[in-house]
Amino acid sequence: DTGVSQDPRHKITKRGQNVTFRCDPISEHNRLYWYRQTLGQGPEFLTYFQNEAQLEKSRLLSDRFSAERPKGSFSTLEIQRTEQGDSAMYLCASSLGGQEAEAFFGQGTRLTVV
Amino acid sequence: AQSVTQPDIHITVSEGASLELRCNYSYGATPYLFWYVQSPGQGLQLLLKYFSGDTLVQGIKGFEAEFKRSQSSFNLRKPSVHWSDAAEYFCAVDPNQAGTALIFGKGTTLSVSS
Numbered sequence: 001d002t003g004v005s006q007d008p009r010h011k012i013t014k015r016g017q018n019v020t021f022r023c024d025p026i027s028e029h030n031r032l033y034w035y036r037q038t039l040g041q042g043p044e045f046l047t048y049f050q051n052e053a054q055l056e057k058s059r060l061l062s063d064r065f066s067a068e069r070p071k072g073s074f075s076t077l078e079i080q081r082t083e084q085g086d087s088a089m090y091l092c093a094s095s096l097g098g099q100e101a102e103a104f105f106g107q108g109t110r111l112t113v114v
Numbered sequence: 115a116q117s118v119t120q121p122d123i124h125i126t127v128s129e130g131a132s133l134e135l136r137c138n139y140s141y142g143a144t145p146y147l148f149w150y151v152q153s154p155g156q157g158l159q160l161l162l163k164y165f166s167g168d169t170l171v172q173g174i175k176g177f178e179a180e181f182k183r184s185q186s187s188f189n190l191r192k193p194s195v196h197w198s199d200a201a202e203y204f205c206a207v208d209p210n211q212a213g214t215a216l217i218f219g220k221g222t223t224l225s226v227s228s
Contacts, residue, residue, distance in 0.1 A: 004157070031213070042118075042204050042218030043158070056214055091158070099213045100146070100165055105158040 002026060004106035006092050012112045013082055020078045021109045025094030032075050033103060034067055035091040036060065043091055049075060050097065082113045116141050118207050120219035127195050128227050135190040135222050137205030146208035147188040148216065149179055153201040161203075164188060165211075175199070200226045 005024040013019050025032045030051050035043035046065070047057045051072035061067075064082075069075040079086055089108040095101040119138045127133050139145060147164040162173025169181040179190045188205060205219040 033215075035216075040220065042206070042220050043216075045215040045217065048214055058215070093158075095213060097213065099211055100163075101213050102160055102163070103213075103216065104160075105150075107155065107157045 004092055004094050004104050006090075006106040006109050008109055009107065010110050010112075012114060015082055015084060015113055017082055018078065018080045019082060019111065020076050021090055021092075021111075023075045023077070023092030023094075023106060025074070025092070026104055029094035029096055029104075030072065031095045031097045031101070031103075032069055033093040033095075034075070034077050035093065037089040037091055037108070038087075046077075079111075082111075084113045087111055087113045116209065116217070118205055118217055118219040120203075120205055120222050122222045123220070124223045124225065126225040126227055129197050130194050133190075133192045133195045133199070133224070135203050135205075135224070137188045137190065137219060139186050139188065139205075139207050141186075141207065141209050143209075144181075144183060146211050147179075147181060148206040148208070149173065149177070149188075149190045150204045150206060150218075151175075151201050152204065152221075158204065161190070195224075195226055197226045197228065200224055 007022045033048040034046040037043040049069040064080045067077045091108045093103040093105045095103045117140045149161040150158040161177045164181045202221045204221045206216045
């Protein structure tokens with residue numbers, strides 16, 4: 001399968017713990033995006049990378065959140081000191097870049113903070 | 115305020131009947147427009163997109179959408195719905211026409227009755 005891969009698919013954590021998610025984009029896709037989707041809502045943009053550079057961050061990305069894409073390939077999203085409000089589906093997408101490139105989405109990581 | 119509105123939270127359609135899902139956007143300039151479908155346990159899949167030109171666009175799975183500038187709308191249609199079309203549908207816009215952040219509506223859940 002050469003689609004966007006996310007790991008883990010599910011994560012349950014206790015409030016206050018740190019969690020890290022991984023996204024492997026489609027090979028040769030130079031743009032990588034993170035979105036968050038809560039129940040009953042559409043995905044909300046968090047951040048995106050062009051190769052290894054993080055070019056845009058949403059106001060939703062508080063200082064407890066950090067995303068990296070160290071070699072311009074896979075990306076990690078870390079949430080520190082998790083709160084119950086962080087419970088959501090975290091979606092990763094990738095594209096070839098350019099104005100009209102299609103973004104391909106992974107199946108997401110579902111985070112539950114208890 | 116800039117927004118994407120999907121007025122219908124839930125729609126039920128009989129199998130074989132026609133379908134129209136509504137989407138309105140509120141942006142100063144015409145953004146790039148998209149429809150995505152999300153089935154349980156699946157990632158978001160692009161159905162169709164509009165950048166410019168012909169205002170009636172064809173997509174996958176027999177879907178089409180019509181862009182109406184005067185109404186700031188981009189409604190999704192299908193002439194004959196199949197049970198496998200039951201899913202959640204999201205309208206999205208790229209307000210900057212840059213292939214960066216997508217802004218999604220809250221989604222419409224489609225149920226198909228036999």
